[in-house]
Amino acid sequence: MSGALFVAHNALIGSAVRVETTDLTFTCGVLYCIDPESDNVVLLSKRDAKEDDEKPWSVKIFMGHSVTTIRALSSEDDENGAVRPESLESIRQSLQVDAHTLADDGDQEAAIEARRAALCALLTKSFIPWESAASANGSNSDRVPHILVFNGAARVQPPFSAAAVECANAQILARLQQLLLQL
Numbered sequence: 001m002s003g004a005l006f007v008a009h010n011a012l013i014g015s016a017v018r019v020e021t022t023d024l025t026f027t028c029g030v031l032y033c034i035d036p037e038s039d040n041v042v043l044l045s046k047r048d049a050k051e052d053d054e055k056p057w058s059v060k061i062f063m064g065h066s067v068t069t070i071r072a073l074s075s076e077d078d079e080n081g082a083v084r085p086e087s088l089e090s091i092r093q094s095l096q097v098d099a100h101t102l103a104d105d106g107d108q109e110a111a112i113e114a115r116r117a118a119l120c121a122l123l124t125k126s127f128i129p130w131e132s133a134a135s136a137n138g139s140n141s142d143r144v145p146h147i148l149v150f151n152g153a154a155r156v157q158p159p160f161s162a163a164a165v166e167c168a169n170a171q172i173l174a175r176l177q178q179l180l181l182q183l
Contacts, residue, residue, distance in 0.1 A: 005039040009070045019043055019062055020069040027060055028073060039064025115160045118183050119147065126179065149176060156180070 009017075012031050019041060020026045029045030041062040123130045132145045133155075146157040154167035154176055162180040167173040 003036050003039065005041065005064055005067060005070065006034045006036040010034060010036075012070060012072060016073040017043070017070055018073055019067060020071075021062060021066045022068055023066070027062075029060065031070065032059070034070075035064070039067070041067050041070065112158045112160065115183060116147070116158070119156065119160050119180065122179055122182065123147070123149065128179075 009031070013033060015031055016028070017031045018026050018028045019031075027043060027045055029043040032042040032044050034041050041064065043060045043062065044057050045060055047058050120130065120132075128149060129151065130147050130149045131151075133148045134145050146155055147160075148155055149167075150172060153169060154165060154172050156176065157164045157166070160180065160183070162177040165173055165176045165180065167176065
């Protein structure tokens with residue numbers, strides 16, 4: 001039945017969960033989304049420290065037909081050594097680019113502006129339409145405007161890293177993140 005997983009488990013989106021599959025395996029992480037039509041499940045899970053320190057989180061996608069159970073993590077899961085992320089917000093915070101890695105305290109704005117200029121040049125070189133736009137929030141974006149790509153279909157905000165891309169279209173999102181990794 002299409003949409004059954006979404007209807008049953010959409011309240012758990014953003015929470016730490018355990019996804020069990022038909023092959024009797026399970027994965028713990030933060031439930032990112034459930035596709036209401038296909039019941040495909042997207043889970044963000046923490047990688048082992050030894051695997052890749054640069055990317056501490058991985059995305060796992062489960063086809064809807066292979067998922068048997070989605071349940072909130074319990075204390076029993078903690079005892080079995082399951083990774084228990086606090087929430088989707090904790091992942092967002094861990095993925096934020098530390099402004100101190102871009103430059104010294106006095107040069108942060110200049111480094112972000114230089115990164116923005118490099119991104120604009122790369123978008124132009126790649127024949128991707130973009131425009132500069134002012135920010136609505138009161139953060140660093142007021143001084144360095146964000147970039148709208150494809151007439152607003154995607155937005156890249158300071159510090160102009162792969163984690164700073166907002167887009168509903170998965171293909172555009174992946175392509176922009178790929179371009180940002182070239183900077």
